[in-house]
Amino acid sequence: MGKSNSKKKKIYLDYASSSLIGSANPGVIHELGIKEKNKLENARAVIAKILNANTNEVIFTSGATESNNLAIQGIISYFWERYSHLGAKLSSEKMPHIITTNIEHSSVLETCKHLEKTKQAEVTYIKVEKNGIIDSKKISKALKSNTVLVSVMYANNEIGTIQPIEEIAKEIRHFKKINNIKNLPTGRQVFFHTDATQAVNYLPINVCKLGVDLLTFNGAKIYGPKGVGILYVKRNTPIRKIMFGGDQEFGLRPGTENVALAVSISKAFQMTENMKKKEVKRLIKLRDYFLNKIFKNTSKSAIAENLVNNKIILNGDLKNRLPNNINITFTKIPSDLLVIELSARGIMTSSKSACKSNSKNGSYVIDAIRSAEALLPPAGGSKASAEEIGSLRFSLGRDTTKADIDYTIKALSEILHKLKKWYN
Numbered sequence: 001m002g003k004s005n006s007k008k009k010k011i012y013l014d015y016a017s018s019s020l021i022g023s024a025n026p027g028v029i030h031e032l033g034i035k036e037k038n039k040l041e042n043a044r045a046v047i048a049k050i051l052n053a054n055t056n057e058v059i060f061t062s063g064a065t066e067s068n069n070l071a072i073q074g075i076i077s078y079f080w081e082r083y084s085h086l087g088a089k090l091s092s093e094k095m096p097h098i099i100t101t102n103i104e105h106s107s108v109l110e111t112c113k114h115l116e117k118t119k120q121a122e123v124t125y126i127k128v129e130k131n132g133i134i135d136s137k138k139i140s141k142a143l144k145s146n147t148v149l150v151s152v153m154y155a156n157n158e159i160g161t162i163q164p165i166e167e168i169a170k171e172i173r174h175f176k177k178i179n180n181i182k183n184l185p186t187g188r189q190v191f192f193h194t195d196a197t198q199a200v201n202y203l204p205i206n207v208c209k210l211g212v213d214l215l216t217f218n219g220a221k222i223y224g225p226k227g228v229g230i231l232y233v234k235r236n237t238p239i240r241k242i243m244f245g246g247d248q249e250f251g252l253r254p255g256t257e258n259v260a261l262a263v264s265i266s267k268a269f270q271m272t273e274n275m276k277k278k279e280v281k282r283l284i285k286l287r288d289y290f291l292n293k294i295f296k297n298t299s300k301s302a303i304a305e306n307l308v309n310n311k312i313i314l315n316g317d318l319k320n321r322l323p324n325n326i327n328i329t330f331t332k333i334p335s336d337l338l339v340i341e342l343s344a345r346g347i348m349t350s351s352k353s354a355c356k357s358n359s360k361n362g363s364y365v366i367d368a369i370r371s372a373e374a375l376l377p378p379a380g381g382s383k384a385s386a387e388e389i390g391s392l393r394f395s396l397g398r399d400t401t402k403a404d405i406d407y408t409i410k411a412l413s414e415i416l417h418k419l420k421k422w423y424n
Helices: 031-051 064-082 108-119 136-144 165-179 259-295 302-308 335-344 364-372 404-420
Strands: 058-059 097-101 122-126 145-151 191-195 214-218 229-233 312-314 327-330 391-395
Touching: 031 058, 031 259, 031 302, 058 064, 058 259, 064 108, 064 145, 064 191, 064 214, 064 229, 097 108, 108 122, 122 136, 136 165, 165 191, 259 312, 259 327, 259 404, 302 404, 335 391
Parallel strands: 097 122, 097 145, 145 191, 191 214
Antiparallel strands: 058 229, 214 229, 312 327, 327 391
């Protein structure tokens, strides 16, 4: 008798579940499906360990926008499910109440506006201070008996300001303690969500230390793939799914999981965590070098001239900001024009959040801090819009060098000199 083949032939007859070009469906129980499931769960375990969370508290989504929607709408859906017997006629004192800020990412703000418009929630928008940082005491004062969710981003995507997440968490815990609010699914609670999309590269991300119940981020901001995000949901945080279909991701996010993206974001997250300390230190040096070149420029350049004439403004707090963020206003010069001029010299930058880059309006984040500092209107006219006062966001990364900064400063000086006769 001949020897049997040591390598068993595989015949795949599960194409209705998933075609085999990429991988099998991790939700099925045959050999290939189980292998994919193991990859998925290993990726989940890596992310959970970094977050200091349990594996069943990590949900894979398509990105931070979906994660933010699921976090916010999921909490409100739970409320309406629990109080559905009351019908639509709820008094203002019983309507679920959300507290957020006026500089959140659009995926948070637009979700809150939708819930207001459809009369599913009452929303309080806390205004930031002129340095772009929220006062945690203002959050505390806004808390009331029907508050169910506080959503404050960890670090702003435009001006890079870092919000006092741990302090806000303490204020919420204090409010729950003095009002005898039990953090159990059976009673009225206040949950705390933070959008940490911009923070995970540079800031501590231990969810227990931060004191949050929900946390979101995505792969695109940590040198991982686009199209995948994470939602951390603390145990006993009763959110409900907002899409319907299968029971994947612990019943919160239906649809066949993208194992390749899940593995990729876990590897990117691990790499980010491993190099965080060293990279943060390097970027702070580069960021401060950039700022010194701009704001301590004593040479006879267009930058120095504009600085003397108070035409260059740093947006956001100087100290409590991300190590890679520089957001500057060049007064009277449209930001889009500066973006185009810099792009022509091979320098890629932005004037506002990429999610709002097609909007004709200026940055609502810059508007918010200008309002906070009571910017006076120019003589003989109305208050300048954020677009007119030209905010530019320079965000540094792993490939940014000192030579890149020097070239950018030189280009800026040339552009300002070129535009001088138009915007004096």
